Amino acid sequence: MVSQAIQPKRNRIIQWLAADTMEGIRRQRALLGYLFIAPSIIGLLVFIIGPMIATFGLSFYKWNVFRPPEFVNFENFSRLFSDPRVFTAFRNTFLLVVMTVVMLEIIALALALSVHRLASRPLSYFFRTSYFLPVLLSGAAVAVTLGYMFHRDFGVINYYLGLLGIPKISWLTDSNVVLWSVSLTTVWRNLGFTFIIYLGGVSSLPTEILEAAQVDGAYGWRRLKSVVLPLLSPTILFATVTDIIKMLQFFDEPFIMTRGGPGDASRTVVMLMYENAFGNLAFGYGSAIALVLFAVILLVTGIQFALSRRWVFYS
Amino acid sequence: MTTTSTIRTAMRSTTWLNRLFRALPRRPGEWLRLLFLFVIAILTLMPLVWVVSTSLRQPIESFSVPPEWIPVDMDFSNYNEVFERIPFWSQMTNSFIITIAVVAGQIVTASLAGYAFARLRFPGRNFLFWLVLATMMIPGQATIIPVFILISRGLGINDTLWALIIPSLSTAFGIFLLRQYFLQIPGDFEEAAMIDGANQWQIFRQIYFPLASPGLAILAVLTFNAKWNDYFTPLVFMNTKDRFPITLGIVDLKGYMATGSISVVLAGIVLSTIPVIIIYIFGQRYLIEGLMMGGIKG
Incomplete structure (x- = not known):
């Protein structure tokens, strides 16, 4: 039952990405581009860009792990x-x-x-x-x-x-x-x-x-x-x-x-x-x-x- | 027979002498320049020679002056003692696991992203590449506090090797470097491969990835050197001696030997440096080329 429902949808995706048209190749390559940069972009967001923003935010707080962070403005x-x-x-x-x-x-x-x-x-x-x-x-x-x-x-x-x-x-x-x-x-x-x-x-x-x-x-x-x-x-x-x-x-x-x-x-x-x-x-x-x-x-x-x-x- | 070979040897030595003589400087300025080069070379090499020769001295003489530049009666007992004082093998293994995992991870993530930014078209490509370049400006110390909180409280993996591997798997510098390499490879290969029926993944994996190998080698050698020698990040994340990388181990060893023989510490330094020396011997071209291009790491 379920597989029958999915079948036409899958076909449509395959058609959309079909390699035998120029449009299909273009879409394939764009999708591949996002897939290829995903690991790097996620890594950089989680371990560099995110933490950089967090450093900025943390500098307005007083926090020593044991007590919840307290906003101290420019203190x-x-x-x-x-x-x-x-x-x-x-x-x-x-x-x-x-x-x-x-x-x-x-x-x-x-x-x-x-x-x-x-x-x-x-x-x-x-x-x-x-x-x-x-x-x-x-x-x-x-x-x-x-x-x-x-x-x-x-x-x-x-x-x-x-x-x-x-x-x-x-x-x-x-x-x-x-x-x-x-x-x-x-x-x-x-x-x-x-x-x-x-x-x-x-x-x-x-x-x-x-x-x-x-x-x-x-x-x-x-x-x-x-x-x-x-x-x-x-x-x-x-x-x-x-x-x-x-x-x-x-x-x-x-x-x-x-x-x-x-x-x-x-x-x-x-x-x-x-x-x-x-x-x-x-x-x-x-x-x-x-x-x-x-x-x-x-x-x-x-x-x-x-x-x-x-x-x-x-x- | 003997005479001819003697003559031949004599001739060879004279040509050798001739060549040396011709290479010798003629003007006083050139002698001065050579003197300057030699003085700096002696100053840079002296500590290295001192480390090796002192590591072979008798423990009791380790800190006595004058230093013995050429070890006469070599004593390898210092090397044995390194293994008794710190868990040397585990620490070297830790350094290897961390370094190799990070090198492999960076090769994978950076080659994929470098290829995408160089050869694939997708909406937002320029903005995302600009974002990658911007992260190259951020020094590690500016992000270490939130990363520490994330690693220790968020993921709960501090004091494990994962803490030193996972944050380093992606590299803005590597993406930038490999993108340059992929840009240099002509696009004609792709069309030819497509006519032969290759799909997009095969075009990357079987054609472009191997062609970028000089860039991959540069990234690997630079990352190996930087990660093997990293001291600051392990200092923040690690507490258990068995899980230390060797840089922390060496400083730990120095602490133990505060009242003992420094020869043991120097023996540890010699041993811990062998892997980077091997990498240098086989990959010096890539290391030097990489340092000239990037200069961000190291």
Whole structure:
């Protein structure tokens, strides 16, 4: 009985999708399109877009799991802007970003320009591999390793500096030095990544323009400043933006090396968010911190692209 | 016979020397550049050499300076101790299960969606693709709190491997990457296949999917590296040591050895890095190409 009732309906659907007409193929492909994107779209909605909206919503609530959420309006944000620890964490993060990104971009660009001009292929392969190897390691492994090397009394770094006559430096326990240690650690791990991006940019420079510049008498520093760097500016923008976004989310290295110490001297924004949300179960306040960080990331990226109109040269 | 071979060897060595000599820099600027490259290479390689050589030192000497750069009497006991201190095998297995499940899942979801956005026409396609691109801007930390609530209270799967797999199965970056690959493949293949009687699924699975394999390899290698090395997400979701991935295990091991031998911790780091090194050896082309293109992960 039931199957007989369904039968004509099924036939109609099959006819509607029939492959022997152009219309049918078009409909098939459209249906297939929705089927194909469904797993991805559902995943992104449930685990990225939905949670992003939820973070926004949660930042107006006070919630610690044990009691039902309570709407507190802008209380989390007013607390955030008057919390000296938030200020410290943002200051530390900005300092880390500036120190790390400046070192990364200058060293990586210099390395890329130098490796590119090497005549010997095996030598160039050796250098590329050496710079890239640390990229393979996890932030956790790097933080543990460099943490040992930076040890004040037993660390390798102070031992060799001692041979040069430099007195012992408290890399991880002096609040004036600790940001440098964390930053150098991150530079070490990420240098290969930035280097590879610059090497890609340098290798695709148009040789005709470089040769024309040499014919016109532009050599050395002059050639670098007025020909090579302008041609590389899109790559520089891309690498800098990616590095800044990555470094604004600083977590593994300071968390493992110093736990944010001494005091709050190396506490970053993400660490503060983690401790508030998952240590104190202050989900609302943690969400507010996460939201401000996200806004900062968007703002910094926007400013960079706006400024880039002045100096980035697209040929 | 002997003389000819001697001469031949001598000739070969001179050509080799000649080539080396010709490759040597001539101007002082070039020497300076080479010096710079070597100094940075030494600085990047030094910690790696230190990790391996110290992991082979006698436990009692592990923290004494000067470091022994070339281990003379190698001691593998540190490696044995890694297995005694932490459930090393379970943690490595966990990392493998998580990483492989996520790589496989992303390959499936991203290739389907990438193909649809590149080659199929349906209403709302541009808006949905724009939505996918927009999610690439959202950092993981901005969504971790609601995801944690969903995983632990909604689905009740926190502290299981599922918590580290399910949220990572879809990837905006992967869709974007594979769409680029599918766009590069000519559309003529499709018409030819249709004339031969292939249906839409066969056209995707048997023609376009294999042709996109360089893109699939890039996605696989990048995801493997990022997921294997992830520390933040497991830190949020996992509590039981037997279910830790190895990144948490290493930091755990460091905690145990706070007063013991650091050689054991370094031995653990060496062991936990072997899989990514193997992936690098076989897939370095894809890894480097992927990092150059995307730069979002890692």
